[in-house]
Every structure is written in structure tokens, then in C-alpha cells.
Amino acid sequence: MQIKVVMSKLGLDIHWRGALVVSRMLRDEGMEVVYLGNQFPEQIVDAAIQEGADVIGLSTLGGNHLTLGPKVVQIAREKGVDALIIMGGVIPEDDIPALKEAGIAEVFGPETRIESIADFIRSHVKNTIA
Amino acid sequence: MEKIAEYFDKKDDVSLGKLLKEVENETPISFDILKHSSMRKGKAHIVGITGPPGSGKSTLVSKICKQLAAKGLQIGVVCIDPTSPFTQGALLGDRIRMQELAKTPNVFIKSLATRGNLGGLAASAADVVQVLDAYEKDVILIETVGVGQVEFDVLGIADTIVLVNVPGLGDTLQTLKAGIMEIADLYVINQADRPGANESVKDLKMMIRESGKVGWQPPILQTVATEEKGVKELIESIHEHKAHLKSTNLWKEKRQERNVARLDTMIQGLLSRKVEEYIKEEDGWQHRIQEVKEGKTDPFTVSHEIVNGLIHKNNSKSGGRYVK
Ligand code: B12
Ligand SMILES: Nc1nc2c(ncn2[C@@H]2O[C@H](COP(=O)(O)OP(=O)(O)OP(=O)(O)O)[C@@H](O)[C@H]2O)c(=O)[nH]1
Ligand SMILES: [Mg+2]
Numbered sequence: 466m467q468i469k470v471v472m473s474k475l476g477l478d479i480h481w482r483g484a485l486v487v488s489r490m491l492r493d494e495g496m497e498v499v500y501l502g503n504q505f506p507e508q509i510v511d512a513a514i515q516e517g518a519d520v521i522g523l524s525t526l527g528g529n530h531l532t533l534g535p536k537v538v539q540i541a542r543e544k545g546v547d548a549l550i551i552m553g554g555v556i557p558e559d560d561i562p563a564l565k566e567a568g569i570a571e572v573f574g575p576e577t578r579i580e581s582i583a584d585f586i587r588s589h590v591k592n593t594i595a
Numbered sequence: 596m597e598k599i600a601e602y603f604d605k606k607d608d609v610s611l612g613k614l615l616k617e618v619e620n621e622t623p624i625s626f627d628i629l630k631h632s633s634m635r636k637g638k639a640h641i642v643g644i645t646g647p648p649g650s651g652k653s654t655l656v657s658k659i660c661k662q663l664a665a666k667g668l669q670i671g672v673v674c675i676d677p678t679s680p681f682t683q684g685a686l687l688g689d690r691i692r693m694q695e696l697a698k699t700p701n702v703f704i705k706s707l708a709t710r711g712n713l714g715g716l717a718a719s720a721a722d723v724v725q726v727l728d729a730y731e732k733d734v735i736l737i738e739t740v741g742v743g744q745v746e747f748d749v750l751g752i753a754d755t756i757v758l759v760n761v762p763g764l765g766d767t768l769q770t771l772k773a774g775i776m777e778i779a780d781l782y783v784i785n786q787a788d789r790p791g792a793n794e795s796v797k798d799l800k801m802m803i804r805e806s807g808k809v810g811w812q813p814p815i816l817q818t819v820a821t822e823e824k825g826v827k828e829l830i831e832s833i834h835e836h837k838a839h840l841k842s843t844n845l846w847k848e849k850r851q852e853r854n855v856a857r858l859d860t861m862i863q864g865l866l867s868r869k870v871e872e873y874i875k876e877e878d879g880w881q882h883r884i885q886e887v888k889e890g891k892t893d894p895f896t897v898s899h900e901i902v903n904g905l906i907h908k909n910n911s912k913s914g915g916r917y918v919k
Contacts, residue, residue: 493679493684494682496684497687498687501697502691502694511608512704515611516704
């Protein structure tokens with residue numbers, strides 16, 4: 466079944482190139498990517514509910530990963546969304562354990578090869594159809 | 596099945612999202628979802644927004660939603676973008692122009708990829724609309740893929756068609772004329788802040804007059820979607836068209852026609868699946884198909900043999916492959 470990804474830039478971060486590059490590449494890997502532009506955690510989760518997302522992708526180069534990232538996971542789980550939640554952008558190595566602890570499945574930094582993102586998604590996505 | 600009814604009764608976005616996910620992916624359970632929703636549909640005003648790529652469909656949809664939501668209406672939006680024929684992937688980007696709706700309650704947005712469908716809609720679009728309708732949305736807006744000349748599937752599921760154009764398409768309009776005059780109930784010249792809007796309106800007026808259309812006369816509106824200009828008037832026209840449909844009984848007729856069309860496609864789908872299964876389970880047919888492949892016999896004869904064989908088998912329950 467086709468994998469559906471909801472991709473968002475986190476909060477007010479203006480760096481859009483990475484999010485768009487990853488969106489296009491995941492499309493080329495055969496996935497359906499809904500690109501939201503900039504949104505905050507609650508709205509990202511709402512979109513994931515409406516779109517029936519298998520994956521929520523968060524892009525941030527703006528330094529808000531620790532404040533907003535875990536919030537997305539928390540709200541998603543509260544609302545019963547069990548989509549895979551991944552993150553990418555410029556994120557200090559030291560912050561990654563905390564993000565994973567909070568339920569971000571994986572963090573992808575600059576120069577990540579797209580195959581590794583696509584492979585990670587394919588091997589971790591649960592097809593959530595009841 | 597009980598669970599499906601529960602999901603329908605809950606009337607929350609999480610349940611609706613789950614139902615639509617099944618329907619979008621045509622899972623086995625979606626059959627029951629569609630059966631269940633079929634008898635509950637029929638109240639929503641279904642509005643198709645179509646037009647060339649980049650004309651401003653998403654921006655307009657966003658502003659229309661904003662104003663309708665402010666009136667307390669429940670709105671469903673279905674946005675369709677093309678699937679890449681090479682990778683089967685898709686980038687669904689209409690939500691970028693609808694960011695301001697994220698905090699608007701009462702608006703539920705579903706993006707669909709065409710998944711190989713060529714008519715400007717997704718294969719599951721009609722099903723998704725049906726479920727939204729059954730979920731008691733008052734208005735459902737469908738944004739088609741940016742259309743060229745032949746992608747008119749939206750006609751089959753919408754009550755009101757809004758064709759969005761931009762100024763300076765005079766020549767293009769001429770070439771589109773044949774198909775386009777018949778499809779729209781409302782014409783919008785969006786991006787009216789750009790030069791040539793008045794000329795475009797004039798061109799359209801002339802073409803509508805030339806077409807000698809009787810009954811509903813499609814209004815021509817100018818909008819600047821980015822500044823929300825003309826959107827109020829557009830919504831009024833959409834409502835007027837709805838009133839027209841109701842007063843002329845077309846509202847009911849369209850729904851009845853859609854029901855029959857649906858029956859038709861269901862029958863065709865079911866039949867071809869049954870035939871496929873039948874061909875697989877009876878060994879002899881592979882041989883006949885091979886003969887067609889090699890040109891030793893013709894497809895006209897063999898198609899009759901197969902279909903008649905299936906009918907006979909079902910009548911006698913004993914397999915009647917050679918009956919003509
Ligand atoms: C270009 C750029 C800008 C441009 C942005 C233009 C644009 N359209 O994007 C401009 C000039 C506007 C800009 C502004 C700023 N920038 Co700047 N910018 C950069 C720069 C040089 C390159 C970013 C880029 O486009 N990379 C190319 C893309 C393809 O790579 P990427 O985004 O990293 O994406 C890859 C991966 O991270 C991953 N990925 C990304 N997103 C996602 C999402 C998912 C789901 C997944 C799986 C993977 C994934 O996959 C991609 C492909 O490998 C970086 C430096 C750097 N080397 O990263 C700084 C940088 C990101 N900027 C930085 C800063 C500080 C700023 C400003 C705050 C500066 C200021 N003081 O005004 C402002 C932004 C303010 C704001 N509100 O956000 C810092 C961030 C520091 C931090 N977070 O710790 C950086 C790292 C520079 C630095 N070394 O200090 N910036
Ligand atoms: N100047 C001007 N620009 C507009 C107007 N309406 C939309 N735009 C811009 O036109 C571009 C395309 O708008 P969209 O709403 O994405 O158009 P669309 O028809 O949905 O595009 P597709 O879905 O790709 O076919 C965006 O950059 C909008 O900001 C308008 O009234 N005036
Ligand atoms: Mg659009």
C-alpha cells in the first residue's frame with residue numbers, strides 16, 4: 466500500500482529547502498507526500514489525522530526541535546495517532562537522545578542520503594489500516 | 596460492521612480520518628463503509644473548483660472555506676494532485692495555500708493523489724466525497740488537478756462547477772471553447788489584480804452568449820484570491836446556483852443520475868472481477884487466450900465464449916464452458 470507522509474516545517478522556521486528536497490525525493494521513492502508549509506504541533510497532528518498519514522516528517526533548522534518536536538509526539542499519541550514521527554534539519558548531536566526519548570523515531574541531519582530516509586520509513590511504518 | 600456504524604456516529608475528525616483512510620486505499624473494509632454511507636449521503640452541496648494549473652484554485656478554496664466556516668457551516672475539502680506515472684509517488688501541495696485554515700474549526704481537508712486516473716480526479720474521489728457527505732458536511736469543495744482540456748470527471752460528482760481562469764487567456768479560451776462552455780456553472784477570473792481582467796470577462800461573456808445556453812446563465816466574477824476580494828460575491832453566486840438547482844428539481848435529478856451511474860460502475864467493476872476469477876479457475880481458458888494472443892483465433896469469438904461460459908456456469912452450477 467502507498468505510504469502517505471505529512472511533511473511540515475516546524476513552527477516558524479523559515480528554512481524551506483530541506484523540507485522540499487526531502488518531499489520531492491520521497492515522492493520519487495513512490496510515496497505520497499502532503500506538504501503543509503509552516504505549522505505548529507497541534508495543526509500538524511490535525512493534518513495527519515485528516516490525511517490519514519503513515520508518517521509525520523518534521524523539518525527544523527531553527528533551533529526549536531527540543532521545544533516543539535516532543536510536543537508533536539505527545540499530541541499525536543493523545544489523539545490516538547500512531548504514525549511514525551521523524552525529524553530532520555540542523556540538530557545538535559547532543560539533543561538527539563532526548564528527542565528519541567520523547568518518541569521521535571529518528572533524526573536525519575544535513576547531507577543525509579535520501580535512500581536512508583526512505584529505507585527507514587519503509588522498514589518502520591506500520592500500516593495502520595484496521 | 597458495528598464498528599463502522601460507531602465511527603459514523605462519533606462525528607469527530609479522528610473517526611472520519613480513519614474511515615477515509617480505508618476508502619482512499621480501497622481496503623476490503625471500505626466496501627462496508629461505502630455501503631453504510633451510501634444511504635446517509637445526499638445533503639451536502641458539492642462544489643467542484645477546476646481550472647488551469649496555478650490559476651489560484653487552492654487560494655480561492657482557502658478563502659471560501661474561511662468565510663463559510665465563519666457562518667458555522669461544516670466543510671469538507673478534497674484536493675487532488677497528480678501521481679507521477681514513473682514512480683507512483685505524488686507531492687500534494689495544495690495545503691500550502693490553505694495554511695490559514697489550520698486553526699479554523701469545521702474544516703476537514705483531505706489530499707488525494709490521482710493514482711493513475713486521467714480525468715482530473717483521484718480514483719477514490721467520489722468515495723471520499725460520499726463519506727464526507729454522509730458525515731454531515733454542509734459543503735464539500737473539490738479542487739481538481741490543474742486541468743487542460745479533457746479532464747472533466749468532476750462533472751460526475753459535483754452539483755456546481757466553478758471554472759477558475761486568469762487574465763490574458765483570451766486565445767487559450769478560444770481553443771478550450773468546445774469542452775469548457777458546457778461544463779461551468781460559474782466563471783471566475785482570478786488574479787484580477789493583473790492586467791487584462793476586464794478583457795477576459797468580455798471574452799467570456801461573448802462566448803457564453805454565442806453558446807446560446809438556455810436556463811441557468813453562468814455568471815462571470817472577478818476575484819483577487821490573495822486579498823480575499825470578490826470572494827463574498829463568489830459565495831453568493833454559488834448559493835444562487837444551489838437555489839437554482841433546488842427550484843428546478845435538478846438537485847434531485849443530479850443525485851438520482853449519480854446513483855444510477857454509481858450502480859453502473861459498480862456492476863462493471865464487479866463483472867470484470869468475476870470474469871477475471873473465472874478465467875483463472877478454469878484451465879481451458881488460458882489455452883484460448885493464448886490462441887488469441889498468437890492470432891490463431893479472434894478476441895470477438897473468445898470474449899463471447901468466456902462471458903457466456905460464466906453465465907452458464909452460474910445458471911447450472913456445473914460449468915458450461917462451451918456454450919455459445
Ligand atoms: C540557506 C540558509 C539560510 C537561508 C534559508 C533559505 C531557505 N529558503 O531555506 C536564510 C538566509 C533565509 C537563512 C536564515 C537564517 N538562518 Co540559516 N542557514 C542556511 C544554510 C546555509 C543552508 C540550509 C539549507 O538550505 N541546506 C540545504 C538543505 C537541503 O539541507 P537541510 O535543510 O539540512 O536538509 C537535509 C537534512 O537536514 C535532512 N532534512 C531536513 N529536513 C528534514 C525533514 C525530515 C522529515 C527528514 C527525514 C529529513 C530532513 O534532509 C535534507 C537532505 O539531506 C544553513 C547552514 C547549513 N549548512 O545547514 C544555515 C543555518 C541553518 N541557519 C542558521 C541560522 C541561525 C539562521 C538565522 C536564524 C540567522 C539569523 N540570525 O537571522 C535565520 C533564520 C531564522 C528563522 N526564522 O528560521 C543556523 C542554524 C543554527 C542552529 N539551528 O543551531 C545554520 C545551521 C547556520 C549556522 N551554522 O549557524 N538561512
Ligand atoms: N497576484 C495574484 N496572485 C494570486 C492570486 N491568487 C493566487 N495567486 C498566486 O498564484 C499562485 C498559485 O496559486 P494556487 O492557489 O496555488 O493555484 P492553484 O490553481 O491551486 O495551483 P495548482 O493546484 O498547482 O494547479 C500562488 O503563488 C498564489 O499566491 C491573485 O488573485 N492574485
Ligand atoms: Mg492547488
